[in-house]
Amino acid sequence: VIHLLxxxxxxxxxxxxxxxxxxxxxxxxxTRSDILHACDVME
Known part of the structure; x- marks a missing residue:
């Protein structure tokens, strides 16, 4: 998982x-303005 992140x-x-x-x-x-909350990482 860490490798993919x-x-x-x-x-x-x-x-x-x-x-x-x-x-x-x-x-x-x-530069990752699309990530605002923890749920954005899971999506």
Whole structure:
């Protein structure tokens, strides 16, 4: 999933919390004006 996000110019990284849950953190560049909310990434 992270590889596909990077191909869409959404720089993602995987992190793990203290309770063992994995999270994906995204950095959306200003050139991606079509992404305003988290649901825009899922679409």
């Amino acid at each position: 990077n191909r869409m110019q959404l720089h993602g990284r995987l992190s793990e919390s203290s309770d063992g849950v994995h999270h994906i953190h995204l950095s959306v560049p200003p």
